[in-house]
Amino acid sequence: MRLAAPAADQIQITARAAQSRTAAGVAGWPRDWRRAGRGLTFLEGELGMDRATNRQGAMTDLYDTDILAWSEHQAALLRRRAAGELVNEGDLDWPNLAEEIESVGSEQLHAVESLLVQILLHRLKAEAWPDSSDVSHWRREMRVFQRQLRRRFAPSMRQKLDLPDLYQDALLLLPDSIGGQALLPVPQVCPVVLDELLIGP
Numbered sequence: 001m002r003l004a005a006p007a008a009d010q011i012q013i014t015a016r017a018a019q020s021r022t023a024a025g026v027a028g029w030p031r032d033w034r035r036a037g038r039g040l041t042f043l044e045g046e047l048g049m050d051r052a053t054n055r056q057g058a059m060t061d062l063y064d065t066d067i068l069a070w071s072e073h074q075a076a077l078l079r080r081r082a083a084g085e086l087v088n089e090g091d092l093d094w095p096n097l098a099e100e101i102e103s104v105g106s107e108q109l110h111a112v113e114s115l116l117v118q119i120l121l122h123r124l125k126a127e128a129w130p131d132s133s134d135v136s137h138w139r140r141e142m143r144v145f146q147r148q149l150r151r152r153f154a155p156s157m158r159q160k161l162d163l164p165d166l167y168q169d170a171l172l173l174l175p176d177s178i179g180g181q182a183l184l185p186v187p188q189v190c191p192v193v194l195d196e197l198l199i200g201p
Contacts, residue, residue, distance in 0.1 A: 059073075059074075059092075059093035059096070060093060060095075060096065062093075063093060063096045070096075071100075073091075074092065074093060074097060077091055077092055078097075108152060108157075109157055109160060109161075111152055112149060112152050112153055112157055112161065113161065113166060115148055115149045115152065116149065116161070116163065116166050116194075116197060117166050117169050117170050118141075118142075118145045119142055119145045119146060119149065120166065120167050120170035120192075120197075121170040121173050121174065122138040122139070122141055122142040123142060123192075124170055124186050125174070125178070126142075127184070127186050128174065128183035128184050128186050129178050129179075129181055129183060129184070130184070131181075132178060132179060132181070134178070146197065146198070149197065149198060153198060161194060163190055163192075163193070163194055164189070164190045166190075167189075167190035174186070
């Protein structure tokens with residue numbers, strides 16, 4: 001028995017109903033979803049942004065809770081990227097990476113400042129107690145500090161070092177007496193320039 005073919009008007013009604021159902025379904029989708037073949041391709045949608053934010057948040061949490069694991073992971077990602085390998089950008093903790101890179105220079109600058117204070121302090125001690133039996137010891141330590149200073153100093157630090165202010169720090173660290181002897185008067189304004197301390201005795 002052969003079934004009769006549906007009439008043309010029935011086909012049109014069925015097609016319009018299908019389109020209506022499809023339109024109703026699509027209306028409920030996020031605007032950034034698009035139909036691609038049998039699947040759906042997500043283009044710049046909120047879901048992708050949320051995933052990237054979650055990854056960034058996870059990296060920041062690791063930075064706060066386990067700096068060693070964070071640094072090893074980030075270093076591995078950067079090495080892979082430098083080698084031309086594709087890595088997930090969301091796994092790179094850019095804000096903290098930038099902060100850590102900047103802190104490398106800051107730590108070196110602080111180390112140089114600390115060495116300068118120690119050099120100035122030992123220089124002041126030798127001047128304030130010239131008859132002390134510790135003078136040779138102070139001068140020897142000062143030479144060691146100057147060698148360390150020359151290794152750590154970088155030309156770009158010159159404009160950032162405030163030697164007069166560091167000299168005031170050294171004055172504050174100077175004791176009132178050593179071995180029962182009061183200190184002799186010392187200059188209240190820094191009498192040396194940076195190059196003198198870098199060259200050393």
